[in-house]
Amino acid sequence: xxxxxxxxxxxxxxxxxxxxxxxxxxxxxxxxxxxxxxxxxxxxxxxxxxxxxxxxxxxxxxxxxxxxxxxxxxxxxxxxxxxxxxxxxxxxxxxxxxxxxxxxxxxxxxxxxxxxxxxxxxxxxxxxxxxxxxxxxxxxxxxxxxxxxxxxxxxxxxxxxxxxxxxxxxxxxxxx
Amino acid sequence: xxxxxxxxxxxxxxxxxxxxxxxxxxxxxxxxxxxxxxxxxxxxxxxxxxxxxxxxxxxxxxxxxxxxxxxxxxxxxxxxxxxxxxxxxxxxxxxxxxxxxxxxxxxxxxxxxxxxxxxxxxxxxxxxxxxxxxxxxxxxxxxxxxxxxxxxxxxxxxxxxxxxxxxxxxxxxxxxxxxxxxxxxxxxxxxxxxxxxxxxxxxxxxxxxxxxxxxxxxxxxxxxxxxxxxxxxxxxxxxxxxxxxxxxxxxxxxxxxxxxxxxxxxxxxxxxxxxxxxxxxxxxxxxxxxxxxxxxxxxxxxxxxxxxxxxxxxxxxxxxxxxxxxxxxxxxxxxxxxxxxxxxxxxxxxxxxxxxxxxxxxxxxxx
Numbered sequence: 001x002x003x004x005x006x007x008x009x010x011x012x013x014x015x016x017x018x019x020x021x022x023x024x025x026x027x028x029x030x031x032x033x034x035x036x037x038x039x040x041x042x043x044x045x046x047x048x049x050x051x052x053x054x055x056x057x058x059x060x061x062x063x064x065x066x067x068x069x070x071x072x073x074x075x076x077x078x079x080x081x082x083x084x085x086x087x088x089x090x091x092x093x094x095x096x097x098x099x100x101x102x103x104x105x106x107x108x109x110x111x112x113x114x115x116x117x118x119x120x121x122x123x124x125x126x127x128x129x130x131x132x133x134x135x136x137x138x139x140x141x142x143x144x145x146x147x148x149x150x151x152x153x154x155x156x157x158x159x160x161x162x163x164x165x166x167x168x169x170x171x172x173x174x175x176x
Numbered sequence: 177x178x179x180x181x182x183x184x185x186x187x188x189x190x191x192x193x194x195x196x197x198x199x200x201x202x203x204x205x206x207x208x209x210x211x212x213x214x215x216x217x218x219x220x221x222x223x224x225x226x227x228x229x230x231x232x233x234x235x236x237x238x239x240x241x242x243x244x245x246x247x248x249x250x251x252x253x254x255x256x257x258x259x260x261x262x263x264x265x266x267x268x269x270x271x272x273x274x275x276x277x278x279x280x281x282x283x284x285x286x287x288x289x290x291x292x293x294x295x296x297x298x299x300x301x302x303x304x305x306x307x308x309x310x311x312x313x314x315x316x317x318x319x320x321x322x323x324x325x326x327x328x329x330x331x332x333x334x335x336x337x338x339x340x341x342x343x344x345x346x347x348x349x350x351x352x353x354x355x356x357x358x359x360x361x362x363x364x365x366x367x368x369x370x371x372x373x374x375x376x377x378x379x380x381x382x383x384x385x386x387x388x389x390x391x392x393x394x395x396x397x398x399x400x401x402x403x404x405x406x407x408x409x410x411x412x413x414x415x416x417x418x419x420x421x422x423x424x425x426x427x428x429x430x431x432x433x434x435x436x437x438x439x440x441x442x443x444x445x446x447x448x449x450x451x452x453x454x455x456x457x458x459x460x461x462x463x464x465x466x467x468x469x470x471x472x473x474x475x476x477x478x479x480x481x482x483x484x485x486x487x488x489x490x491x492x493x494x495x496x497x498x499x500x501x502x503x504x505x506x507x508x509x510x511x512x513x514x515x516x517x518x519x520x521x522x523x524x525x526x527x528x529x530x531x532x533x534x535x536x537x538x539x540x541x542x543x
Binding site for chain 1: 229230232235237259260261262263264265267268269271279281
């Protein structure tokens, strides 16, 4: 089956939606064949270089208010990232391992709440995951993010990457 | 075949689409940005347009709005194509005037199929006006189908179809569409004399373009069911004012005295699930409709696979009913989820097999 793909996903780029403060940035990261998780967790750089960027305000996330050819995003300021379904499906399959359990997770970020499942070893708890895990961004599976001020605005993805440093509250397990 | 205008800033996509559209017998017209696309649209008058959303200079939504304002482009199908994949993006595209919204990573076959569904059918029999959806057996998905076909018609024809829930109380159309109506058909029928202006006051708008006349969502023992003469007046008012009105008909529509009303419908879609009780009810419904003066030509059979397995073979159904089956809607595993989320299937899973089948059914009804 032949697929029609944008150039952004046939070369070295990964297209995604980046939610930062009051804005949604849709753009491509030049990843040089690395995965998005690798690029994000690379401690050598504190920013992402985006190309072909389409900017929407958080209250009208479908509308494009500005387009930019190239720009930088500070990694620490990103709240969460939505990957396109075909990329996130691959990542979801890689993330799911036999010796791990998927626990329901509920997270609040500035202006957003995120629900989904987190893959983790049975012995890990919420505290060690936040303090001991070296990853900057955690993959949340079967995720839904909802705007806290405009709850009708929601986003769904097989995988959502949430910035640990932006988490205000989180709860793991059914008792969440 | 068709002249198809493709507007995309990605040269790779243009090359790929040129190849696949030409191979399918279409004539592609390629443009690298929205401004050139508008010039070509005026010069070449394409039968269908495919436009990217994320383009510099003029993004896809701006292009679509400007294209729609051109003379003769009002009814030209526009497929928007993007790496943005959320339901809000689809809604923004539909609001900008797109007929459909597809993710940018898509198989060639799927894209060509969608193009075929959206292109006007040359040999199609002209059907418009009043459509009735009914079943004598519950649980066949009549309301879900009526709601989703209405959404498909609204998107494909850029019209605002009226959808009427004739169940006196507890009809599900508002719930399926995620609406919370304060008005309902029973209150409308309590008015002394119906006028089209009054009817419009009772509309509950849905963001697909549908205008819903909802069923009452609270029980009131004094409430009377809609009478046949009142329904006939409503049907006539809607027929005079709107290109398409779709009625979700209760089984009581086959009661005595409904001949004139039933004859107003340009098509009545009998929805059945592929099981013996539903088949038996459908045989009776066909007999009832024919006895009320509806011609067999105006009755369309739609088989809705509401269960994943154990279905009667379609040949057996056709043989028992002595009528062809107009459409078969495949089983949708996510249907319960979409109902619980109050998001119609055509919005939540526009690319599913079921959504495609519903779009094809709408295409046969649009003329």
